[in-house]
Amino acid sequence: MDLAALLDRIADDVTPEIGRGAVADYIPALAQADPHRFGMAVAEVDGSLHGVGDWRQPFSIQSMSKVFTLALTLAHGDDVWTRVGREPSGNPFNSLVQLENEDGIPRNPFINAGALVVTDELASHGDAAGALLTFLREESGNPGIGVDAEVATSEAGHADRNRALAYFMASYGNIRNPVPDVLAQYVRQCSIAMSCADVARSAVFLARHGLRNDGTRLLGLSAAKRINAVMLTCGTYDAAGEFAYRVGLPGKSGVGGGIVAIVPGRCAVCVWSPGLDARGNSVAGVAALDRFTTLTGWSIF
Numbered sequence: 001m002d003l004a005a006l007l008d009r010i011a012d013d014v015t016p017e018i019g020r021g022a023v024a025d026y027i028p029a030l031a032q033a034d035p036h037r038f039g040m041a042v043a044e045v046d047g048s049l050h051g052v053g054d055w056r057q058p059f060s061i062q063s064m065s066k067v068f069t070l071a072l073t074l075a076h077g078d079d080v081w082t083r084v085g086r087e088p089s090g091n092p093f094n095s096l097v098q099l100e101n102e103d104g105i106p107r108n109p110f111i112n113a114g115a116l117v118v119t120d121e122l123a124s125h126g127d128a129a130g131a132l133l134t135f136l137r138e139e140s141g142n143p144g145i146g147v148d149a150e151v152a153t154s155e156a157g158h159a160d161r162n163r164a165l166a167y168f169m170a171s172y173g174n175i176r177n178p179v180p181d182v183l184a185q186y187v188r189q190c191s192i193a194m195s196c197a198d199v200a201r202s203a204v205f206l207a208r209h210g211l212r213n214d215g216t217r218l219l220g221l222s223a224a225k226r227i228n229a230v231m232l233t234c235g236t237y238d239a240a241g242e243f244a245y246r247v248g249l250p251g252k253s254g255v256g257g258g259i260v261a262i263v264p265g266r267c268a269v270c271v272w273s274p275g276l277d278a279r280g281n282s283v284a285g286v287a288a289l290d291r292f293t294t295l296t297g298w299s300i301f
């Protein structure tokens, strides 16, 4: 399959979708994003890389970081699964509503509550955001990857919802490090800026059943398979059913407008366009992945 030509065609096909939706503005720095940007990259398991549009342009990875922190945490063992579930929440990514009835155990690691628990667990093994940056730089081959300081400051100044989630879980004993430290780590991880090329290359270990780009193993086969399963069922929040229906791949979105999707055994795909739908997923991004699986037949179903 000529993936370069395919990506050109997808970019053409989704042109009417680019600019639709609304950029996230609850983190003020994200509101400055240009909704007319669009990029898409595919990293194959053999190391080849293809892209179209703004695929080399760094953007705020936001919740896509949650896939990588979960993977790094599971590389230390399975303990985190006693503290976070694996069920879709059916609620918005920053919702508080289920936590009180469910003893402070978040539904899954990809909503904010669950991601805070994962970061807390990873922080018990050292500097969580530092470990994440090291991993992303090594995997992508881009040592320039870093935290966007403006986004980090903006996010830290508008983190009351995440602060509430973290303190509430701490009251159940499900945040173990000091809440301000966990929040600082979480804000740093969300504020990392990467391009579609960087994200796709950093995520291809999930298509390679846990093997990193240098051939070493980050995760066992089961852990890699399980992350893909949780991405499929929970990676796009209360739109995960719709995403599975339209795209049919494990995927994880972020409010910066990125979505990373995995074709097990073949490739990782990252698409970026900042205009979001009401549930926080990129409008053009979902459309592009929909075209990608339709044209290639590479859905898991």
Ligand SMILES: NC(=O)CC[C@H](N)C(=O)O
Pocket (backbone or CB within 6 Å): 061, 062, 063, 064, 093, 094, 112, 155, 162, 190, 253, 254, 255, 256, 280
């Ligand atoms: N869905 C997202 O990308 C949300 C991430 C964002 N940093 C937040 O915590 O609200």
